[in-house]
Amino acid sequence: MASSSTRPSRAAADGGGKPWGALRRHRPFLLLCGEQAASSIGRQITALALTLLAVTRLDAGPLGASALLALTYLPGAVLSPFAGVLADRARLRTLAVTLTSLQVAVVGSVPLAGGLGRLGLPHLYAVAALSGALTWTLSVALQAALPRVIRPEQLLAGNSALTGARTAGQIGGPALGGVLVGLVGAAPALLAGTAAYAVEALLLFALPASLNGPAEQAVRRAPRLAALREGLAVVRAEPVLRRQVLAGAGFNLGSGAADALFVVYASRELVLPAWQLGLIYTAFSVATVAGVLLAGRFATSVELYRATRICAVVAALAIFLVPAASLGLAFPALLAYQLLFGITATVWAISMTTTQQLIAPQHLQGRVAGFAQAALLTTVPVGALSAGALASRLGTVPVLTGAATAALLAAASFWLPHHTDPPRRPS
Template sequence: MTASPSGPPSTTDAVAEADAGMPWRALRRHRPFLLLCGEQAASSVGRQITALALALLAVTRLHAGPFGASALLALTYLPGAVLSPFAGVLADRARLRPLTVTLTALQVVVVGSVPLAGAFGRLSLPHLYAVAALSGALTWTLSVALQAALPRVVPPGQLLAGNSALTGARTAGQIGGPALGGVLVGLVGASPALLAGSAAYAVEAVLLFALPAALNRPADTGGGRGPRFAGLCEGFAVVRAEPVLRRQVLAGAGFNLGSGAADALFVLYAGRELKLAPWQLGCVYATFSVATVAGVVLAGRFATTIGLYRATRICALAAAFSIFLVPAASLGLAFPALLAYQLVFGSAATVWAISMTTTQQLIAPPGLQGRVAGFAQAALLTTVPVGALSGGALAAWLGNVPVLTGAAATTVLAAGSFWLPRRRSGRTTPQAPPGT
């Protein structure tokens, strides 16, 4: 299905279609959806172990400084910013099950190359940067493909519940992944610990291979012979025509600019400047995981009560203001301040992300789910490496606290754009599907 000259289906139509959703309890017996949940948990464990081990290898073994650590983070996002629109065309026109299995199998090889190089004494920073970039490209391409797959696995009325459950599965990996990674790094070292990351990706590939054969058919059955550039333009046209999607993308991109800078500096700032003990840093990250669980639990009820768009606006602003707690931690009570930051940010950002993704899936036409997701993801990811690299460079010149304060102010301005007056377009914003 391609976009018509008059634009994509209205959000009112999408919400009306969502009324046909099956009860939430049925998802627990829905095998394809349960496979996706398992895949999300395994993928999250693999990513957490990989991110922790790569960062520790760069900082402790290869002596990377603030800019080097920021560059490692930036390289995990940059490929997604460049490739996501093309990944969207691929997700709509390719057979999704073989595509997702291939992407995950390649992750096993890419991540496994690090312990192999370590065993032969050939590990270097350029190798870590290459692994971060390749792994990021595979991760974000798979992300687009799975966003396009979910509306083909569950009905529209269960997208909010489905996105909440998938976020919960990822959170389970975020809770167990760092702990497992930390134990493995302590026992065998950072490089061999990446073998566990490869094993998690292998489990993910097996779960994706078990998805139903229905995903072997392309979603866009009529557009596969069209030019690639035309396919890219179709995804952009949907976002441009829908005011809600357009504002979500612009606000999210601005938010990621500031949060990318804050994330790149967080471990360095907490460890060297605030002098948090390792157990305290572990508790800070664990608090984020607990807050994410709270966000998953609250997302459905909150969005159903006040509407998806209102939930997005409120939670975006709450998440943005919470970042001011990070530079404020330098004034005293650093540990409680960072705990409070992770608690507010984790819960608010989770509800925001679930609401945004569900809104996007409800609005996008079936044959364009991948292209809309790819364009939106590219716009959101482009500013992350810019923020990370800028934050690292400015922190080396100005110091961590001024840069973190500026990063928080940037996120507030971006989230505040949700509250600017909107021109009336005759279309209603999507509400949470009933029965979630």
């Protein structure tokens, strides 16, 4: 492992001058971009249809709907480290295609059960948990795959482009899902989700066969428990990685709490009309696109790790605009929140992922990504469920203020003094 006293080269930071031009002609990378868009559409349709089925057809209450959401996150929190070992040791292309093919079967079981008249809440909960496990395992695998597809100096541009592809799916997926649910019903609409996953599997199958060579060779493999410790050791030994994981987990605790209360707060306490709430969410989508476009330029102008630190604090400060909306000018305040948070959180996520990939050794990319993802996912449902419980006793505005404070404290930990600079990618 490289010493953590070295700094990424300027070429690595700016993508060698013209990363976008090379990536536009890079077939494996373009396949990954298409996969991200198809996967995002599939997830959006699936999440919307499952929730509507649970609430409107199977009479699930707020707790039932919350449990459905929590079940999509919990498998990732538990399984991500083990998924990292699998990603480092498996044939990556085969693993990715298998996971996506299983996703087709899992999600496709819902319209099948609906057609047979045997659909129930336990089935939906099982689908949410299995689909979540497959999604987060694939996420780790693809994070490990990217450094094997493109060069280190292209990672920043590559992560920006992949985030843009996911954002396109996040913008179009709910709209498509809503139209399909309105036309054919929630259960049949899931057939479109399975189709999106099938397209994703075909795109992954078209990746180069070289990805089927395991990153960690069989002769150097430790037992599984020791292999897990190897990934954790990288995170613990590198100050930058350790800070990113801890700060991200704390930030997600606060932002997850704010997200859980946002719709109820905006609609019931601030009494915003539906069209204003729709514009607020649209502003977030626009801000995410802006963040994708700005990430590379901002990170290279102020350095990658510094971009992470700056954007983390600004994103946390933006959350204070949510409880501040109760003081007046609610619509402009929440609009400003979504714009500011969307841009800075997107740049932060891209910078953080790129830094992680530059630091982690090639044969440990999956395990490092797995531990980081597990930490980040664990705190989201914890924050959401805690916010719901506390808001019923303390009120929404105090809990939102506390959530913003928790996020800011976590982001501020990036700025505590330390004695090492961000490391470059090890040879």
